[in-house]
Structure formats: C-alpha cells, structure tokens
Amino acid sequence: MNSINSKLSSTVLWLMTIFSALIVANIYYNQPLLGKIAEEFGVSEAAVSKITVLTQLGYAFGLLLIIPLGDKMMRKRLILIDLVFVFIVLIWMAVASQLWMLFVASFLLGVTSVVPQLFIPMAADLSTPENRSKNLGLIMSGLLLGILLSRFVGGIVGDLWGWRSIYWTASILMIFSWICIYRLFPEIKPNFKGNYLSLMRSVWELAKTQPVLRLAAFRGAMGFGSLCGIFTTLAFHLEQAPFHAGPSVAGSFGLVGAAGALSAAFVGRLTKRLEVNRIILISLCVLLGSWLFTYFGGYTYIGLIIGIVLIDLGLQSTHIMNQSDFFAIKTTATSRLNTVYMVSYFIGGSLGSWFAAYAWEFAGWTGVCIVGFTFALLALTAHLLFANRLKRG
Template sequence: MVDRKDPAADPLSPATIFLMAAACAFAVATLYYNQPLLPEMGASFGRSGSDAGLLATATQLGYAGGLVLFVPLGDRIDRKRLILTLLAFNMASLLAVAFAPTFAALIAASVAVGLTAVMAQVIIPAISGLAAPEVRGRIVGSLLSGLSAGLLFARTLSGVVGGHAGWRTMFLVAVGIDAVLMAIVIFRLPRTPPSTTLPYLSLLSSLGDLIRREPVLRAACLAGFLMFAAFSALWGSLATLLAEEPYRFGPDMAGAFGFVGLAGLLASPWIGRAVDRLGAPLVLRIGALTVLLAFLLVIEAGSHIGFLIAAMILLDIGNRAGLIANQSRIYTLAAEARSRLNTVFMSSYFLGGATGAGVAAHLAQRFGWYGLAATGIAFALCASMMALAAKHPGA
C-alpha cells in the first residue's frame, strides 16, 4: 500500500504515470549514452572497435549486478529512499567516466554506472503493483514507453553532444540529467512501506527460491535473455559498423539512428493493451518473430540503408513486445515479492544484453554486417522457440 499522507498525487493518475515514465526514461538513458560514442571513446585510448565494444558490455554487466544487489531492497525499504541513494552514486560514477585517465579506469567506471542505474526497475514494480490486473498491461506499457523514450533520448543526445563537444562532455551533461531525475523522484514518487522484513542476505537468497518455485518466471527469464541479446547485438555494434565503408558516419549520425526508438515509444501503450486483451504468450510470440524478421533484413544492411532502418524499427517493436509481455506475466506471481521478481527477470534480461553485445562485437569486427546478422538470427531463433512453448495464459 502507498502512504496516502505522501504529498505525491494519486500514483495511478495520468499525470503521475507520465512523470514516472519520464523518470524511467532518464534512469535508463544512463546505460546508453556510450553506444553512439564507442569508436571515439576507444580511439581516445588507442583501442580498436572490438575493445571499445567492451564498454557497452561492461555497462550491461554492471546493470545486471545492480539488479541483483540493489533492486530486491525495494521489498525491504522505502523505494523513494533507495532510488535517491542510487542516484547519488550514479552521479559519482558518471563523473568517474568523464574524467577516466585510462581505458581500464573507463571500464571500471562503466561498470559502476550500470551498477547504480537500476532506478527504473525500482519504479516499475512500485507503480504497476498498485494497478488492478485488468489494466496492469496498460500501466506497464506506459512505464515502458518511458524506457523507449530513454533509449531514443540517450542515443540522440549523446551523438549530438559527443560529435560536437567530445564524449567526456556528454557524461558531464548526464550528471545534470540525473539531477532532474532526482527532483522528479523527490516531488512525485509515492513512498511505499516494506512488504517484507527479511534481512538483506535472506532477501538475496530468496531469489533462488523464486526461480525454483515459479516456472513462469524461469520461462520469462530465458525468453527475455535471448530477445535482449539480439537487441543489444545490433546496438552494441552499430556505431562501429556505421563508421566503416560504405557509410563512414560519425557519432552524431550514429546517434540519430536512435530516432527509430520512436517506434517502440509509440507502440508501447498499444502493446500493453494487446497484452490485456490477447494475453502475454501470444504477444510474446509475435514479438520474437518480429525480432527474427528484423535480423533477416540486417543481412542486407551493409548495402542498403533502408534495410537497416526497417530492421531497427522491427527490432525495437519486437523487443518491446517481448519485454511488456514478460513483465506483465511475472507481476501476477507474488505480490509481496514484486521487486525480487523484477530483479530475477531483469538480471537475466541484461545478462542477455551483455552477452549479445559481447558476441556481436567480435563477430561484427571480423565479418561485418553478416556477422551481426548471424548473431541476431541465432538469438532470435532460440527466443522464437521459447515463445512458441508458451501456449496458455499462465505460461
């Protein structure tokens, strides 16, 4: 239950949902500022494109670690206090990136950025847990539209700022954006009392109990791992491939490709309503097959930019459909453990992202667009098989 004495407005009002979606956007943006800038970040330390890809992998791995270490605390302490603490450390981590003196220090700071950037995954279960089951898909879709906006915002802004003022300046700007996020949280996020009194170590050990007890959670984790691996394979390699022949695009142009995120941004509320009407398994299947189709188009992306743009639009929509469907079905499992359910699912999701980015960095470096396409097709095929196995509403 929400503390009704809190000055924040009704947590399910349109205004509050909009502001919480904006908070999710600013929170998740922290993970993606580096993607259009990877070639420049690597080059400033004399590193290759595949080495620079390690920065995206390090950030994703840090995020997965933060999901395990910090998000479960949302069931144990007031979520507003948890988010504000994470924000303070995230700002310090962004400063460490901006002033990193060596490539090793940059990797370490990137891990710290990901580790402390999990605020959205505290906000989403806090707000969606207050919604009735028949509208939960719509609420989740609205909040996840913020994540789509964050991806678009981060990649576009970092491409422009990095292209004109250097990549270090972008991370100083990011500190200011975190300050705006802090203001939104202070004034609008409702306080939530703990749903458990478990000690911290018991809270972490209960994650394994949830995995063993909930087959739906296990299925959602595997499907999410595979779909986000495919998604991150493309985005983790995009700037490097666009910098080569035949395109020779700089960071500002690579960042401009973030505008394809408008597809996911506009589609998220509709996908949420589709989950409410049609059920999560069907939407999940459609999403996985859409991701597969996207990577079939990537095969020709090195020759025709139209194929690349079409592939990115399909990939964004397909991945978003999978995320909304999976999160909607796990939130029905255990009301007292929503933060921990989200921890398990999103940890697997971002481990998939780190895996996809890491594999694609090497294959794209060696085989170009064909290596990227092969990576995405492999992950998407496995995700499609997982999605097809979800045959009933509770699956």
C-alpha cells in the same frame, strides 16, 4: 499516497516514465561514441567495446544486489540514495583520464543506474489489475525510448562537444530528477521483514519455483541480446563503406528505433482481444524477421531503418507482455520477481554485445546478423516449446 493501496496518479506515472528514460540513458550514451573513445585512448574497436559489455554486466549486478531491497526498504528512500551514487559515477566518467578508469566507471554506472527497475514494481503495486499492463507499457516505453534516444543524443553531443560532455549533462539531469522524486513521489512500506541474506535466498527460491518467471526471463534475455548485438556494432558498420558516417548518424538510429518503441506502447491494450502468449508469439516473429531486413538490406539506409524499427517493436512488445505475465503471479515479492527477470535480461544483453563484438572482428556485418538472428531464434524456440505447456499446467 502512503500505502500500497494508494492509486497511481497520472503525474507520478508520467514522471516515472520520464525519469526512467533519463536514468537508463546514462548506460547507453557510450554506444555511438565508441569510435571517438577508441581514437582518444588509441585502442582497437573490439577493446573499447568492453565499455558496453561492462556497463550491462554492472547493470545486471545492480539489479541482483539492489532491486530486491525494494521489498525490504522504503523504495523512495532507496531511489534517492541510489541517485546520489549515479551522480558521482557520471562525474567520474566525465573526468576519466585512463581507459581502466573508464572501464571501472562504466561498470559502476551500470550498477547504480537501476532506479527504473524500482519504479516498475512500484507502479505494478499502485496500479489496479485492469490498468497494470497499460501503466507498465507506458513506463517500459519510457525506458526503451531512453535507451534509443540516448544513442541519438549521445551521438549529436559527442560530435559537437566531445564524448565527455554528455556525462556532464547527464549529471545535471540527475540532480533535477532527485529533486522531483523527493518532492512528488509516494512512499511504499516494505513487505519483507527478514535480513538481506534471507532476502537474496528468496530471490533464488522464486527463480526455482516459478516456471512462468523463468520462461519470461529467458525470452527477455535472448530478445535483448539480439537488440544489443546490433547497437554495439552499428557505429563501426556505419564508419565503413558505403556509409562513411560519424557518431551523430549512428546515434540517429536510436531515433529511428523510437518509432518501434512508441508503437509497442499500445501492446498492453491488445490483452483485451488476444491472450498474452499469442501476443508474445507475434512479437518474437517480428523480432526474428527483422534480421532479414538487417542482413539483406544492411548496406543501405532503408534496410537498416526497417530492420531496427522492427527489432525495437518486437523486443519492446515481448518485454511488456513478459512483465505482465510474471507480475500476475500471486505474491507481494514484486521487486524480487523483477530482479530475476531483469538480471537475466541484462545478462542476455551483455552476451549479445560480447558475441556481436567478436563476430564483427572476425566476420563483419554478416557475423553480427548471425548472432542477432540466433538470439531471436532461441527466444522463439523456447516460447514455442514451453508457453502452452505452462498454461495447461
């Protein structure tokens, strides 16, 4: 498996899925633990929420600066180098003794934890056109499961052994991942011959010249901002009446959301029956409607459970179809296409977290629901205005 024409083996595909979950989990362990971190450092909930925002901004920077290198460097080598830095930053997170150290380490953890976004274009390159949506759907399900289950695991481990213990555990998992990737993954030769500056210019050129990519990026950004809004503030909401729940309960909602993520794994198969734009429309309607459950049932467990399952289902389905849409663009610059999309995606997530944190401070759960609903509405509006126009064009 040494060339771009090699087929993607089931072993490598499943390892990509598992390692995507393990690596992306690093940047979400903190969400159910924010209350404990705020207590240890003696700061407000709004102040400690900066950890989540900085991690997501760091991820956006990593996507912008590192992912394009997947078209210029040997991808396997790039992945292995990056994982070394992930390991170092996880150790820093575990030993941080001051809040500013935690802020810096959180940002750097976001920057370095971009490896799954190198797996995705690799899988797209190695897949046949008939299997591309299905394979991407599997990896994206792993990615979202990592995001969701990390909250569950982080909450449980934080309750039992303190919030720092999860980062020690994660560092060990990174060593295991590095060894498996080194031994089992294929190498893909780079397809870009220019220097780094020209590489980055080509990323901007793709963003300017590909309207399908721009629309997908906006839908993804707004959708992910909607999801991040609820998970950034959920731990604070559950600490209050009528729940009075701790980090383990907040984290368990990641397990609830996993049901939606698993359901969305099958969305790639719907492309044989429905066109991509129709699937995206349905998915965004599910995402928007989920906020009605979250708002009106937000002070009951059943209301929150239904809302979060639907939020994750709607977002993940949209996400998979967005990527199938822009990876169909005829170009070899798959890493750079993914860069434009995922940078936008996590900027949207950062904005969702930021607005939701301040909405919580000033308007409580109602404010959070307004932020989440607005982000979802923006995604749906853009799709309704431009998707069919681009298809006709």
